[in-house]
Amino acid sequence: MDILQALLNGFGVALAPVNLLLVLLGCLVGTLIGVLPGIGPISGVALLVPLTFALKLPPESALILLAGIYYGAMYGGSTTSILLNIPGETSSVVTAIDGHKLAKQGKAGPALAMAAWGSFIAGTLSVLGLMTLGPLLAQWAIRFGPAEYFALMVFGFSTLSALAGKNLFKALAATGFGLMLATVGQDPQSGIARYTFGVMQLEDGMDFLVVAIGLFAVSEVLVFLEEKAPGAVQAQVGRIYLSLRDFLSSLGTILRSSVIGFLIGILPGAGASIASFVAYTTEKRLLGPKARLGEGDLRGVAAPESANNAAAGGALIPLLTLGLPGSGTTAIMLGALMSLGVTPGPQMFQTHPQVVWGLIASMYVGNAVLLLLNLPLVGLFVRLLSVPAWFLIPAVLAISLIGVYAVNNNPFDLLLMAVFGLVGYLMRKLDFPLAPVLLGLVLGYLMEINLRRAMTISNGDIGYLFSSPIAIALWLLAGLSLLSPLIIARIGKRGLGNEEV
Amino acid sequence: MTDRIVGLVLLLLAIGYALEAARMEVSFFTDPLGPRPFPYIIAVLVGLSSLWLIARPDPEPAWPPRRFWPVLGLVLLSLVAYAYLVVPLGFVLATTLEMTLLSRLFGARLRTGFLSALAFSLGVYFLFTKALGVGLPAGRIFG
Numbered sequence: 001m002d003i004l005q006a007l008l009n010g011f012g013v014a015l016a017p018v019n020l021l022l023v024l025l026g027c028l029v030g031t032l033i034g035v036l037p038g039i040g041p042i043s044g045v046a047l048l049v050p051l052t053f054a055l056k057l058p059p060e061s062a063l064i065l066l067a068g069i070y071y072g073a074m075y076g077g078s079t080t081s082i083l084l085n086i087p088g089e090t091s092s093v094v095t096a097i098d099g100h101k102l103a104k105q106g107k108a109g110p111a112l113a114m115a116a117w118g119s120f121i122a123g124t125l126s127v128l129g130l131m132t133l134g135p136l137l138a139q140w141a142i143r144f145g146p147a148e149y150f151a152l153m154v155f156g157f158s159t160l161s162a163l164a165g166k167n168l169f170k171a172l173a174a175t176g177f178g179l180m181l182a183t184v185g186q187d188p189q190s191g192i193a194r195y196t197f198g199v200m201q202l203e204d205g206m207d208f209l210v211v212a213i214g215l216f217a218v219s220e221v222l223v224f225l226e227e228k229a230p231g232a233v234q235a236q237v238g239r240i241y242l243s244l245r246d247f248l249s250s251l252g253t254i255l256r257s258s259v260i261g262f263l264i265g266i267l268p269g270a271g272a273s274i275a276s277f278v279a280y281t282t283e284k285r286l287l288g289p290k291a292r293l294g295e296g297d298l299r300g301v302a303a304p305e306s307a308n309n310a311a312a313g314g315a316l317i318p319l320l321t322l323g324l325p326g327s328g329t330t331a332i333m334l335g336a337l338m339s340l341g342v343t344p345g346p347q348m349f350q351t352h353p354q355v356v357w358g359l360i361a362s363m364y365v366g367n368a369v370l371l372l373l374n375l376p377l378v379g380l381f382v383r384l385l386s387v388p389a390w391f392l393i394p395a396v397l398a399i400s401l402i403g404v405y406a407v408n409n410n411p412f413d414l415l416l417m418a419v420f421g422l423v424g425y426l427m428r429k430l431d432f433p434l435a436p437v438l439l440g441l442v443l444g445y446l447m448e449i450n451l452r453r454a455m456t457i458s459n460g461d462i463g464y465l466f467s468s469p470i471a472i473a474l475w476l477l478a479g480l481s482l483l484s485p486l487i488i489a490r491i492g493k494r495g496l497g498n499e500e501v
Numbered sequence: 502m503t504d505r506i507v508g509l510v511l512l513l514l515a516i517g518y519a520l521e522a523a524r525m526e527v528s529f530f531t532d533p534l535g536p537r538p539f540p541y542i543i544a545v546l547v548g549l550s551s552l553w554l555i556a557r558p559d560p561e562p563a564w565p566p567r568r569f570w571p572v573l574g575l576v577l578l579s580l581v582a583y584a585y586l587v588v589p590l591g592f593v594l595a596t597t598l599e600m601t602l603l604s605r606l607f608g609a610r611l612r613t614g615f616l617s618a619l620a621f622s623l624g625v626y627f628l629f630t631k632a633l634g635v636g637l638p639a640g641r642i643f644g
Contacts, residue, residue: 414584
């Protein structure tokens with residue numbers, strides 16, 4: 001199908017009143033989550049999935065809403081970084097370096113405006129990239145058989161484990177733990193119950209939402225409880241404007257960082273945090289000492305903010321074309337789509353064009369919405385920070401309880417949530433990355449079924465897994481990515497810590 | 502030291518997981534691979550990672566102060582209690598109690614915490630059940 005025709009149909013979906021409303025809601029909620037420290041995009045998306053089920057939204061509408069939250073949060077994280085030196089998200093940590101210095105110099109307005117324009121341009125460019133690269137990749141991947149799929153997932157887990165945490169083996173253990181959770185319930189082919197230990201509620205397996213909300217949202221509440229987060233804060237915003245001269249001098253930075261962010265975003269495991277960090281250091285090296293990066297330069301805001309928004313678009317490519325999420329947030333989107341009867345993958349471009357193209361078109365709309373809506377509303381979002389922790393955190397927990405209960409209307413899930421809340425808290429304390437658990441849980445079923453299909457085709461010959469050039473290439477890439485932490489350690493760069501996007 | 506203990510726990514988990522797979526009864530009518538090998542692969546992955554953790558542990562993590570543990574236990578216990586009480590007590594009452602407890606732990610006064618928890622629970626209850634059509638338990642006391 002012609003891309004332009006497909007896009008036109010996509011706009012038909014995205015501009016339907018319901019979906020327009022959902023883009024708006026997604027962007028608003030996403031920005032809110034981005035602004036509020038402690039509530040990450042993963043928790044935000046996980047908490048809203050039960051709502052999309054309850055409202056019986058069709059898959060395209062659900063995805064439009066969830067994606068809006070995702071890139072909305074990328075944008076929202078910058079606001080508190082700049083104004084208060086409190087990054088709302090890990091992907092905006094770098095923004096605080098120059099952003100907050102600018103704010104102290106009385107240039108909060110230009111910095112906020114730069115973040116908005118950078119996000120807008122980068123977001124739009126990454127949708128363009130998604131639109132052109134996505135169908136190509138899907139066309140190529142449509143020939144994948146079970147052996148290639150299995151190798152692809154091994155590759156996904158390897159890069160994620162290599163990039164997600166400081167300790168490769170902790171990340172691998174976390175991946176394995178997630179895969180263990182995925183095997184709880186009925187065996188996909190023979191139907192016998194595995195690892196249910198006679199508990200009837202486990203026969204259908206563990207719901208990914210219950211695990212996600214426990215692991216991320218509840219454990220965040222527990223961490224907050226430990227740290228007794230600083231409560232209400234106030235900040236001065238000032239007038240938000242950006243002079244044409246500042247804009248033009250930063251345009252190169254925005255464009256370069258968009259490309260960097262987009263490419264890094266495609267890679268499973270490397271997400272917005274790494275993208276923003278790489279973009280910032282690249283600009284620092286490229287611009288040299290004349291640019292005062294690190295002392296309050298607008299380009300120091302433009303680089304990370306463009307990169308993290310572009311990365312959000314890039315991250316959707318492996319999800320939509322291969323069915324391979326590279327982060328916790330996209331894993332939840334995959335789980336949500338699968339619950340709605342859509343399995344993301346190369347065939348989705350043909351079987352569910354309204355989902356893919358509706359999402360792409362909605363992202364053009366969403367990026368414009370973010371720009372138009374959020375600049376005037378910055379003051380309002382900042383005022384939300386003065387909501388005291390003693391109200392905010394219990395409210396987040398209450399919404400988690402609703403979300404978990406609404407999944408199956410079963411109080412047993414609340415028990416599971418409490419267990420995973422504790423597990424998530426301990427994992428955070430012990431420096432185990434959380435995203436691999438979620439990916440293992442969501443992908444485990446597909447991984448096993450592809451392995452078993454491959455073995456059925458080959459009648460049990462393991463060599464079949466390495467029989468095609470694509471499969472061999474993927475196995476090699478997987479091996480290479482597992483070695484990459486060693487290589488990076490050689491070069492002497494330290495990891496950015498837990499990736500939480 | 503902590504990582505060594507965690508490694509040991511993970512190792513035991515992997516062994517138990519593999520043993521449980523070995524115990525599964527498999528019928529003859531299945532695919533060539535059957536339900537066991539995939540769990541075996543996972544067990545090997547977790548087992549090897551745990552051995553590495555035992556051999557090369559990370560530095561000690563920053564544990565919270567000792568007086569935090571009872572607080573953590575209290576919150577987890579309250580969540581377990583919530584799971585058992587939400588149907589008999591109903592969403593509004595159970596959630597109000599849970600939120601009040603948590604707001605107290607964050608330093609709110611009992612009255613303020615309780616009233617805002619009640620207002621929030623009521624608001625959310627009606628929003629979800631009436632406007633959004635999500636089923637939440639009304640409780641046996643009032644319903």
